[in-house]
Amino acid sequence: MKKIFATFLLAACAGGAWAGGMESLESFVKTVKSGRADFTQTVTAPPRDGQPGRAKTSTGTFEFQRPGKFKFDYQKPFAQSIVADGKTLWLYDADLNQVTQRAQSQALGSTPAALIAAAPDLRALQADFALEGAPERDGLQWVKATPKTKDGQLQSVQVGFEGDALAALEILDSFGQRSVLKFSKVQVNPALGAGAFAFKAPAGADVIKQ
Known part of the structure; x- marks a missing residue:
């Protein structure tokens, strides 16, 4: 009976932490309607022939304004930008001087x-993702999000929070590639210009519309 009670207690505690x-x-x-942060992103290729995948690290800044506006500015090792203005998603590669334009x-x-x-609220997120609490680790609380549509390149995302502050994203794509973003110097609800x-x-950039 004590063993059963202990097992139940551990499960209840774990469930509370996951919640x-x-x-x-x-x-x-x-x-949080807007935000600004620095980020470090590490992308690791899936292992091949028994060898661990190679990891590549980049750094930059991130801003967002809900709903639907954000900007990733990659600064190192290569300059790139991903900008969503509410209608259009822009991807700019400075080395190639090439812009890709897609309907957001x-x-x-x-x-x-x-x-x-x-997403403007949790209900909107749940329309596209199956959301579930995940075990606490690295001092963060986690949520696992799995897309409900199976035809995309995204397998799952885990979002890590320190309290209510965004701290990390762990992204696994359908090819087995893992991308980890860690956020620092997070500013909550800063005033962002129009x-x-x-x-x-x-000027001179090739613009590709998709």
Whole structure:
């Protein structure tokens, strides 16, 4: 009987900890309408022939304004930008001097960006993702989000919170590639200018519409 009670108690405690991630996500979506942070992203290829996958690290800054506006500015090792202005998603590669333009409504539904910036509330997120609390680790509370549509390139995303503050994203794509973003110097609800998410293709850049 003691063993059964102990097992039940551990399960209850774990369930409470896992629920904390969902509570953090709900609070984040409800109360954080804009944000700014630095990020470090590490992308690891899937292992091949018994060898571990190679990892590549990049750094930059991130801003968002709910609903549907965000900007990733990659600074190292290569300059790139991903900008969503509410209607159009722009991808700019400085080395290639190339811009890719897509309709935002067709590009964001079941993506990590939707978890951070696109959805106006938790119900909207649940329309595109199956959400569940995940075990606490690295001092963070986690939520696992699995896209409900199976035809995309995203397998799952885990969102890590420190309290109600966004701290990390772990993204697994359908090819087995893992991308981990860690956020620092997070600012909650900063005032962002009207032109913060405006994008204009640089002079001479090739613009590809998809």
